[in-house]
Amino acid sequence: MIFPIVKIGNCLIATLTEDIGDADAMDLQESINTRIEATGASGVLVDISALQTIDSFLGRLLNEIATGARLLGAETVMAGMQPAVAMTLVELGLTLKGVRSALDAERGLTMLGQHLNGGGQ
Amino acid sequence: MNDTKATRDASLIENQRTTIAELETPVIEVWDGILALPIIGTVDTARAQTMTETLLEKIVSTKSEIVILDITGVPVVDTSVSRHLLETIAAARLLGAEVLLVGLTSRTAITLVHLGLDLTGVTTRTTMARGLQLAFGRLGLEVVKTRPVVTP
Numbered sequence: 420m421i422f423p424i425v426k427i428g429n430c431l432i433a434t435l436t437e438d439i440g441d442a443d444a445m446d447l448q449e450s451i452n453t454r455i456e457a458t459g460a461s462g463v464l465v466d467i468s469a470l471q472t473i474d475s476f477l478g479r480l481l482n483e484i485a486t487g488a489r490l491l492g493a494e495t496v497m498a499g500m501q502p503a504v505a506m507t508l509v510e511l512g513l514t515l516k517g518v519r520s521a522l523d524a525e526r527g528l529t530m531l532g533q534h535l536n537g538g539g540q
Numbered sequence: 541m542n543d544t545k546a547t548r549d550a551s552l553i554e555n556q557r558t559t560i561a562e563l564e565t566p567v568i569e570v571w572d573g574i575l576a577l578p579i580i581g582t583v584d585t586a587r588a589q590t591m592t593e594t595l596l597e598k599i600v601s602t603k604s605e606i607v608i609l610d611i612t613g614v615p616v617v618d619t620s621v622s623r624h625l626l627e628t629i630a631a632a633r634l635l636g637a638e639v640l641l642v643g644l645t646s647r648t649a650i651t652l653v654h655l656g657l658d659l660t661g662v663t664t665r666t667t668m669a670r671g672l673q674l675a676f677g678r679l680g681l682e683v684v685k686t687r688p689v690v691t692p
Contacts, residue, residue: 502596505634520636
């Protein structure tokens with residue numbers, strides 16, 4: 420499965436589908452890193468609103484995506500997490516401390532915009 | 541005869557339990573984008589679970605960015621209570637909402653420090669009023685007096 424990664428301004432936008440498998444998720448992680456490197460993007464928005472369930476693998480991977488992006492100089496925002504997913508992550512002890520969250524993609528972009536502007540000043 | 545009474549008692553207890561469960565987790569929308577969750581009494585695992593679920597659903601349905609968790613009515617904040625609170629805070633944060641913990645007393649603060657609980661990253665205030673003021677600030681809102689206050 421190929422996940423399109425859209426570049427808008429200085430941000431990359433990736434959307435996770437409901438049926439994302441472990442292999443797909445790892446592909447996505449790699450393509451996000453490759454795209455950051457190629458474009459020099461300073462923000463990554465991962466829309467996870469379609470995700471209804473999560474396991475420890477995917478939870479850890481989300482964290483890794485953010486950590487990897489930070490190493491490449493980009494800030495990551497997870498947007499639109501479902502309540503059930505949040506509950507599961509907390510129960511798994513994966514509170515994604517280094518990742519910022521937003522209620523939806525729009526707010527996520529605003530957050531990245533604000534952050535990027537703030538960082539540039 | 542006794543059986544009927546026992547059944548009636550059981551159903552009464554069950555009804556009361558449901559009522560208490562509904563009463564114990566009121567999530568109030570105090571302002572556009574600000575939710576308040578006053579907690580009265582102790583927090584056990586089951587209660588923390590329903591509390592978190594109700595709160596998360598409400599955050600999503602109202603698109604609220606700030607949640608004020610008021611623990612004025614919690615008599616003792618021990619390790620187990622604070623663990624539950626921290627889990628609720630973490631879950632809300634994952635959705636993209638910021639949680640302000642208010643209602644801390646000097647006694648609670650001392651207990652938390654003595655227990656060595658890590659509350660870094662959690663914004664705390666002593667009263668709901670101060671929490672609300674902070675929340676307004678975060679949303680870029682300001683409360684202003686429109687006329688001088690006349691005290692009777």
